[in-house]
Amino acid sequence: MDHAAVRSLTSQLAEDLAWLEQHAQSKPQHAAQAGELRFAAALVRNVVAPFLEGQGPMPLHVAVVGGAGAGKSTVSNMLCGSVLAESNPQAGFTRHPVAYASSAGTIAWPSSLGFLGPLRRLGTPEPSSLDSDVYQVRRVSLEDGQISALDKYLVWDCPDMTTWAATGYVSRLLEVSALADVVVYVASDERYNDEVPTQFLRLLLQSGKMVVVCLMKMREADAPAFLAHFQREVLDRMPAAAVATLAVPQLTHAQLADPSQNAPTYRVPILNQILVLGEPNLGARQRTVRSATSYLVSCQQHLVSVARDDLLALDGWRQLVREGQNEFEARYRREFLTGERFHRFDEALIRLLELLELPGIGRVASIAMDVLRWPWTWGKKLFEGAFSRPEATAMPEREVLDAGLSGWIDHLRKESLKKANNHPLWQHVQQGFNTGLDATIKERFGEAVRGFQLSLGDEVERTARAIYEDLEKNPVALTAFRSAKFGLEITTMLGSFGAILYTGGLALPFILGSAIAVPIAASVIQMLTELFGRQYVEFHREQIRQRQETLVAQHISGPLTDWLASWPSTGGSTYDRLQQVLKRFPENLKQLESAINAAMQ
Numbered sequence: 001m002d003h004a005a006v007r008s009l010t011s012q013l014a015e016d017l018a019w020l021e022q023h024a025q026s027k028p029q030h031a032a033q034a035g036e037l038r039f040a041a042a043l044v045r046n047v048v049a050p051f052l053e054g055q056g057p058m059p060l061h062v063a064v065v066g067g068a069g070a071g072k073s074t075v076s077n078m079l080c081g082s083v084l085a086e087s088n089p090q091a092g093f094t095r096h097p098v099a100y101a102s103s104a105g106t107i108a109w110p111s112s113l114g115f116l117g118p119l120r121r122l123g124t125p126e127p128s129s130l131d132s133d134v135y136q137v138r139r140v141s142l143e144d145g146q147i148s149a150l151d152k153y154l155v156w157d158c159p160d161m162t163t164w165a166a167t168g169y170v171s172r173l174l175e176v177s178a179l180a181d182v183v184v185y186v187a188s189d190e191r192y193n194d195e196v197p198t199q200f201l202r203l204l205l206q207s208g209k210m211v212v213v214c215l216m217k218m219r220e221a222d223a224p225a226f227l228a229h230f231q232r233e234v235l236d237r238m239p240a241a242a243v244a245t246l247a248v249p250q251l252t253h254a255q256l257a258d259p260s261q262n263a264p265t266y267r268v269p270i271l272n273q274i275l276v277l278g279e280p281n282l283g284a285r286q287r288t289v290r291s292a293t294s295y296l297v298s299c300q301q302h303l304v305s306v307a308r309d310d311l312l313a314l315d316g317w318r319q320l321v322r323e324g325q326n327e328f329e330a331r332y333r334r335e336f337l338t339g340e341r342f343h344r345f346d347e348a349l350i351r352l353l354e355l356l357e358l359p360g361i362g363r364v365a366s367i368a369m370d371v372l373r374w375p376w377t378w379g380k381k382l383f384e385g386a387f388s389r390p391e392a393t394a395m396p397e398r399e400v401l402d403a404g405l406s407g408w409i410d411h412l413r414k415e416s417l418k419k420a421n422n423h424p425l426w427q428h429v430q431q432g433f434n435t436g437l438d439a440t441i442k443e444r445f446g447e448a449v450r451g452f453q454l455s456l457g458d459e460v461e462r463t464a465r466a467i468y469e470d471l472e473k474n475p476v477a478l479t480a481f482r483s484a485k486f487g488l489e490i491t492t493m494l495g496s497f498g499a500i501l502y503t504g505g506l507a508l509p510f511i512l513g514s515a516i517a518v519p520i521a522a523s524v525i526q527m528l529t530e531l532f533g534r535q536y537v538e539f540h541r542e543q544i545r546q547r548q549e550t551l552v553a554q555h556i557s558g559p560l561t562d563w564l565a566s567w568p569s570t571g572g573s574t575y576d577r578l579q580q581v582l583k584r585f586p587e588n589l590k591q592l593e594s595a596i597n598a599a600m601q
């Protein structure tokens with residue numbers, strides 16, 4: 001994988017994790033997960049990206065972490081060999097990470113994007129109580145022959161963790177813990193089992209960090225019992241084992257003032273553990289990179305779960321909105337379109353039939369034919385008079401649309417109330433309804449209806465008119481239809497007269513027969529003509545119905561559905577971004593894993 005590809009892959013992963021973290025921060029119940037996400041992003045930025053970009057293993061990093069006032073600064077001093085870090089009775093004194101480095105040689109800092117996240121390096125020394133997104137590096141001159149962790153490592157004295165809110169100074173601790181090749185977890189006898197530090201220890205072990213535990217400040221005689229207790233109550237419940245657990249009983253002031261000289265019994269075992277874990281340098285770094293990658297891959301489901309719940313809830317909301325849309329459209333069809341006659345089409349039928357009669361001089365023949373069709377004309381009148389019912393009047397269109405919208409809104413309101421306890425999204429929707437969401441919906445709906453009416457305009461009128469205008473504009477076809485119809489009628493008539501002449505007008509029964517046959521034949525022809533004409537008009541009437549249905553979906557229900565579906569956004573995040581992250585995150589992790597495997601071959 002080339003340099004540019006590595007950069008784009010690792011930045012995208014870090015970006016997505018940062019976005020998920022921001023997403024989690026908006027919900028108090030996801031505070032711990034926000035911290036985990038920050039840690040995961042820091043693993044990508046501080047460990048994996050520098051390695052893939054060819055950064056060498058030196059210096060290795062040891063981070064000293066633990067609860068407030070546990071003795072982290074004291075242990076950092078023990079690792080370095082002299083009193084460098086400000087230890088202070090005030091718990092929570094250290095507020096930004098301070099790195100101690102041997103003054104021999106220069107430090108090769110990775111140049112990868114986002115290294116140490118928001119932490120800015122201080123140019124001048126400051127007290128470690130400075131509460132700001134910074135870190136500082138303090139150079140230390142070692143005495144000849146003195147053993148110190150600084151031979152191999154940068155020793156990071158970190159702020160405590162008292163809350164999971166990955167904002168403020170805990171985020172600085174997460175940044176450095178992710179960077180670490182080795183972590184020293186410090187717990188004092190008074191507060192060895194505090195909830196947040198214990199959860200943090202779990203995260204460190206789960207992510208495959210090499211953790212050395214230091215238990216502080218107990219009476220020397222109590223040390224074995226305390227170690228056993230901590231093992232049983234804390235470590236045995238962890239997902240992975242710590243490398244070692246060591247006790248540092250309450251030190252005297254002289255020991256605190258010069259741990260190298262006065263407390264080697266406690267200092268040396270810790271140092272040995274740390275130094276062994278750094279052998280060989282490259283092996284130590286590769287282990288850090290491998291562990292980080294395996295953690296990201298194996299915990300990906302958990303990491304994105306903060307968004308998955310939202311996605312499920314959003315899916316549920318979209319589904320609900322669509323159900324409302326379907327019901328709205330069905331109701332419009334049922335209560336308006338099906339009953340709507342479009343009377344303009346009845347008039348169009350009359351015009352069409354009139355058009356098929358002969359014009360000009362032929363009008364006389366047409367009138368004659370009209371008289372001959374008396375059985376059909378009278379029969380039709382009688383039939384219509386006897387059987388026709390008053391037409392069921394459809395509800396006015398606007399009323400149907402308004403009723404449909406009210407039903408839609410009621411459905412959304414009722415369902416979101418029912419689900420209010422399932423996910424904050426539903427509470428958000430409910431809150432929306434309490435603060436005027438329905439008024440906004442109605443406003444948008446009103447605009448949409450205006451757009452619909454405008455676009456429908458005289459479409460009905462035009463379609464109806466086209467039924468006869470098309471024929472009018474096509475004289476060849478019109479003449480052909482008229483001639484065919486009239487030809488058929490005249491042939492029938494002439495056939496009958498011919499028969500009379502043939503029999504010499506003598507056969508009275510035959511004459512009478514013809515007198516009946518001619519009007520019946522003319523009626524049948526007219527009936528067929530009207531039937532075809534009606535079918536033709538009905539076809540167009542149905543088409544305009546469908547067209548109107550489409551226009552309602554296009555102008556009213558469709559846009560309203562889109563707007564409603566994307567209305568709830570949680571923590572400023574959009575549905576699209578959620579989907580994008582959930583899709584590309586696993587793919588990117590797969591790529592990262594193969595890049596790491598290739599780089600370590």
Ligand SMILES: Nc1nc2c(ncn2[C@@H]2O[C@H](COP(=O)(O)OP(=O)(O)OP(=O)(O)O)[C@@H](O)[C@H]2O)c(=O)[nH]1
Pocket residue numbers: 066067068069070071072073074075086087088089090091092093094095158159160216217248249250251252253256
């Ligand atoms: N007498 C004695 N005091 C100790 C011992 N270990 C730590 N202390 C004191 O406990 C206090 C807190 O120790 P620190 O090392 O500052 O603890 P920390 O974890 O760095 O604390 P914060 O940075 O405030 O979170 C300091 O006043 C230390 O001197 C010990 O073994 N003996």
Ligand SMILES: [Mg+2]
Pocket residue numbers: 072073074086087088093094157158
């Ligand atoms: Mg401190």
